[in-house]
Amino acid sequence: MKKIIYGVVLFILISSSQYFLIGKFSISNDLITNIITFLSIIFGFYITSLAIFVTSQYVSNLYKIVDKENQTVTLLHTLVKNYKTGLTVILVSILYLLFLSFTINQSLDKSILLNNFKVLPFLPLVIFNFCYSYKMLSDLINVIIQEAKHKAMNNN
Numbered sequence: 649m650k651k652i653i654y655g656v657v658l659f660i661l662i663s664s665s666q667y668f669l670i671g672k673f674s675i676s677n678d679l680i681t682n683i684i685t686f687l688s689i690i691f692g693f694y695i696t697s698l699a700i701f702v703t704s705q706y707v708s709n710l711y712k713i714v715d716k717e718n719q720t721v722t723l724l725h726t727l728v729k730n731y732k733t734g735l736t737v738i739l740v741s742i743l744y745l746l747f748l749s750f751t752i753n754q755s756l757d758k759s760i761l762l763n764n765f766k767v768l769p770f771l772p773l774v775i776f777n778f779c780y781s782y783k784m785l786s787d788l789i790n791v792i793i794q795e796a797k798h799k800a801m802n803n804n
Contacts, residue, residue: 662772671763675770680749683774684742690781691738694731697788701727706794727787734784741773 701707710724718726748767752760760767 659769659772662775663768666771667763667768671761674757674759674761675752675767676759677749677752680745680752684745684749687738687742687745687777690777691735691742693781694735694738694784697784698731700788701791704791704795706791706798730784730787734780737773737780738777741777744769744773 707724707727710727711722713723715721715723715726721729748760748770751766752758762770
């Protein structure tokens with residue numbers, strides 16, 4: 649619950665900053681298309697990471713370890729939940745950006761100001777996706793390192 653409240657407050661702060669500080673700037677359909685492409689690549693990265701996890705002995709060992717932050721689940725459950733969250737947010741973001749692209753294509757000058765009500769979720773979603781993708785990449789790197797360490801110990 650605490651994370652949700654923190655997320656909502658952060659979303660409001662970033663949206664407000666977007667509205668008041670850079671609201672007079674406009675975004676074009678090209679930028680939206682590039683961000684959709686980037687998010688699609690990140691979506692593929694998440695799916696590929698999950699495929700790597702399936703073959704990882706280290707990840708299967710996470711099923712045996714209880715999560716310290718949530719005693720009712722294992723670390724594997726937490727990892728899978730994090731990936732589900734990332735995939736869901738990316739899909740929602742892509743749908744939102746497709747809506748925004750459609751809106752921009754209907755306008756006369758093929759752009760939209762950042763202080764437009766329809767665009768207020770833009771910056772918070774983009775920032776969240778970048779930060780969350782970095783977090784998930786860090787998790788993947790840690791899993792790869794632990795898997796390599798596990799294999800090296802078993803080969804000796």
